[in-house]
Amino acid sequence: xxxxxxxxxxxxxxxxxxxxxxxxxxxxxxxxxxxxAFEDLRxxxxxxxxxxxxxxxxxxxEYLAPLVWRLAPVPTDxxxxxxxxxSFEVGYEIYDDDEDGARTVYVRAATTCVAYDLGTGxxxxxxxxxxxxxxxxxxxxxxxxxxxx
Amino acid sequence: xxxxxxxxxxxxxxxxxxxxxxxxxxxxxxxxxxxxAFEDLRxxxxxxxxxxxxxxxxxxxEYLAPLVWRLAPVPTDxxxxxxxxxSFEVGYEIYDDDEDGARTVYVRAATTCVAYDLGTGxxxxxxxxxxxxxxxxxxxxxxxxxxxx
Amino acid sequence: xxxxxxxxxxxxxxxxxxxxxxxxxxxxxxxxxxxxAFEDLRxxxxxxxxxxxxxxxxxxxEYLAPLVWRLAPVPTDxxxxxxxxxSFEVGYEIYDDDEDGARTVYVRAATTCVAYDLGTGxxxxxxxxxxxxxxxxxxxxxxxxxxxx
Amino acid sequence: xxxxxxxxxxxxxxxxxxxxxxxxxxxxxxxxxxxxAFEDLRxxxxxxxxxxxxxxxxxxxEYLAPLVWRLAPVPTDxxxxxxxxxSFEVGYEIYDDDEDGARTVYVRAATTCVAYDLGTGxxxxxxxxxxxxxxxxxxxxxxxxxxxx
Numbered sequence: 001x002x003x004x005x006x007x008x009x010x011x012x013x014x015x016x017x018x019x020x021x022x023x024x025x026x027x028x029x030x031x032x033x034x035x036x037a038f039e040d041l042r043x044x045x046x047x048x049x050x051x052x053x054x055x056x057x058x059x060x061x062e063y064l065a066p067l068v069w070r071l072a073p074v075p076t077d078x079x080x081x082x083x084x085x086x087s088f089e090v091g092y093e094i095y096d097d098d099e100d101g102a103r104t105v106y107v108r109a110a111t112t113c114v115a116y117d118l119g120t121g122x123x124x125x126x127x128x129x130x131x132x133x134x135x136x137x138x139x140x141x142x143x144x145x146x147x148x149x
Numbered sequence: 150x151x152x153x154x155x156x157x158x159x160x161x162x163x164x165x166x167x168x169x170x171x172x173x174x175x176x177x178x179x180x181x182x183x184x185x186a187f188e189d190l191r192x193x194x195x196x197x198x199x200x201x202x203x204x205x206x207x208x209x210x211e212y213l214a215p216l217v218w219r220l221a222p223v224p225t226d227x228x229x230x231x232x233x234x235x236s237f238e239v240g241y242e243i244y245d246d247d248e249d250g251a252r253t254v255y256v257r258a259a260t261t262c263v264a265y266d267l268g269t270g271x272x273x274x275x276x277x278x279x280x281x282x283x284x285x286x287x288x289x290x291x292x293x294x295x296x297x298x
Numbered sequence: 299x300x301x302x303x304x305x306x307x308x309x310x311x312x313x314x315x316x317x318x319x320x321x322x323x324x325x326x327x328x329x330x331x332x333x334x335a336f337e338d339l340r341x342x343x344x345x346x347x348x349x350x351x352x353x354x355x356x357x358x359x360e361y362l363a364p365l366v367w368r369l370a371p372v373p374t375d376x377x378x379x380x381x382x383x384x385s386f387e388v389g390y391e392i393y394d395d396d397e398d399g400a401r402t403v404y405v406r407a408a409t410t411c412v413a414y415d416l417g418t419g420x421x422x423x424x425x426x427x428x429x430x431x432x433x434x435x436x437x438x439x440x441x442x443x444x445x446x447x
Numbered sequence: 448x449x450x451x452x453x454x455x456x457x458x459x460x461x462x463x464x465x466x467x468x469x470x471x472x473x474x475x476x477x478x479x480x481x482x483x484a485f486e487d488l489r490x491x492x493x494x495x496x497x498x499x500x501x502x503x504x505x506x507x508x509e510y511l512a513p514l515v516w517r518l519a520p521v522p523t524d525x526x527x528x529x530x531x532x533x534s535f536e537v538g539y540e541i542y543d544d545d546e547d548g549a550r551t552v553y554v555r556a557a558t559t560c561v562a563y564d565l566g567t568g569x570x571x572x573x574x575x576x577x578x579x580x581x582x583x584x585x586x587x588x589x590x591x592x593x594x595x596x
Contacts, residue, residue, distance in 0.1 A: 009307045011326070011329075011330050012329065012330065012333045012463075012464070013326060013329060013330075013463060013469065013471065015463065015464040016459075016460060016462065016463075016464070017459070017462040017463070017464065017466050017516075018204075018267075019464050022460060023176075023180075023204075023205040023208070024173060024176040024177050024180055024460065027172075027173045027176055027208075028173050028309070028311060031172075031173055031309075031310065031311060032309050032310065032311075035310045036369065039369055055167075055172075055212075056172040056212060057211070057212050057295075058209075058210065058211050058212065058295055059172070059176075059208065059209070059210050060207075060208070060209045060210075061207065061208045061209075062206070062207050063204075063205060063206050063207065069464075071334065071337055112295065118167075146206075146207055146261065158456045160475070160478075160479050161314075161315070161478065161479065161482045162314060162320065162322065162475060162478060162479075164314065164315040165310075165311060165313065165314075165315070166310070166313040166314070166315065166317050166367075168315050171311065173311065177458070177460060180458075180459065180460060181458050181459065181460075184459045185518065188518055218315075220483065220486055316502075316565075321474075321478075321502075321503040321506070322471060322474045322475050322478055325470075325471045325474055325506075326471050329470075329471055353465075353470075353510075354470040354510060355509070355510055355593075356507075356508065356509050356510065356593055357470070357474075357506065357507070357508045358505075358506070358507045358508075359505065359506045359507075360504070360505050361502075361503060361504055361505065410593070416465075444504075444505055444559065
């Protein structure tokens with residue numbers, strides 16, 4: 001089990017005219033979770049994925065229950081589902097656990113990140129250190145409900 | 150061919166600190182394209198999908214080339230790829246065609262929309278009119294490059 | 299002294315293409331601070347200004363030093379500068395204090411809020427309870443550097 | 448009369464949970480208007496204020512009537528109200544004129560822009576060309592209803 005839980009703050013403005021957290025803002029919350037997890041890696045001696053450069057190549061996101069704005073941060077699990085030569089896959093789950101341990105899952109999502117050289121503006125291979133850190137953080141595939149066709 | 154082209158305005162603020170249109174803002178642009186296409190349906194005698202209620206259940210999006218901010222709107226094709234009893238799938242392509250007709254595709258994406266009754270707060274079946282309009286607007290599946298696993 | 303300090307979380311996406319927290323996003327941060335302070339009032343037995351309804355009639359904001367994105371929340375003071383029959387003025391200061399107590403002020407701002415009846419869609423008078431709470435939270439005027447002409 | 452009218456596109460997502468265009472997003476719309484006006488200057492032989500560098504030092508904004516989302520762009524006047532050695536003041540008015548010429552003003556605002564050298568990261572003097580262009584675009588002060596105290 002290598003999932004990390006990053007509580008994320010929902011802003012009042014993340015709600016749209018329907019009064020729920022807007023589906024696009026959910027991706028914004030996941031960006032925040034990703035940035036915090038990447039910075040946390042660096043604080044623990046790992047490479048800075050933000051500074052060495054990573055770009056998003058793909059998102060897949062499922063909305064399972066409406067997320068309602070509240071002051072308390074929302075627990076979000078983030079983990080790695082696959083590591084390739086020049087890319088890796090990130091999995092997420094946004095949820096609440098009630099007092100009896102029953103979980104409401106609001107969102108499941110996956111992001112494909114491609115290692116990027118900010119200097120040359122082109123894709124690059126992951127370094128050995130990056131790969132080691134990412135592999136130690138790997139867990140199950142995201143259990144999506146609907147599969148793409 | 151039932152694809153509609155909706156030119157979408159990119160805001161200066163859609164750029165992030167890397168100087169490209171941020172990947173989350175791309176979903177924001179697609180929301181705008183969807184809203185404009187839905188309203189256009191209504192103006193042509195169709196139902197208002199916005200007012201009768203539609204929620205987003207899933208997004209899949211591929212980023213193929215960096216989108217750079219500019220004043221001129223960016224052409225975006227939007228079409229329907231599948232119609233079910235209570236949901237439908239939307240496809241999109243954001244692109245530029247140069248003078249010789251060569252196309253640069255920036256983004257391909259798909260959204261699963263679920264018909265929703267705003268009064269009762271629950272899913273509903275698509276009406277016959279909605280289904281007719283959506284089917285007349287149906288075209289090929291989104292030609293994603295990477296398939297989810 | 300009735301200023302309250304609300305630490306506010308800056309998102310990575312609050313930076314613009316110049317690499318600083320965007321001036322418009324600063325207003326978004328102040329909205330968050332205001333919402334948190336209003337909810338805090340309610341938790342302490344006061345009225346809910348969010349639910350009984352308040353609209354923004356005016357903002358004045360001064361940018362004194364560039365605010366750079368970081369993981370740690372940024373301390374922000376919020377207080378009331380004036381209470382009228384149907385409106386009140388909010389003051390803010392976003393800052394950092396270093397170890398020696400020297401303060402860097404990034405932003406000073408003021409917002410005029412008008413009490414609003416969400417049911418009738420019109421302005422309303424502040425209730426006695428609202429006025430009492432707001433007056434107990436009143437402090438000095440915002441010390442703006444540039445005065446409007 | 449040197450006011451320019453820049454129609455600005457309102458996004459569906461500019462609405463907040465109250466169903467109106469959010470007060471912070473109004474500043475986002477004004478940023479778009481400013482960027483378009485600055486780029487228009489360059490297209491007509493003037494300097495590029497965006498590239499040579501300008502930062503926002505102050506905003507003052509009055510909300511006079513609720514702005515409701517719609518597909519059609521909203522006319523916005525933008526002009527210069529004062530030019531100094533290293534800064535200038537921008538005025539704006541967002542409005543609709545009905546068929547009889549009666550004007551509904553939604554927002555009036557003013558922004559202080561400071562000329563900035565992106566290379567050295569410090570304020571700079573306006574060039575003669577910049578000053579000439581800005582002065583030719585100068586018009587009346589913004590007729591604010593409430594004056595700051």
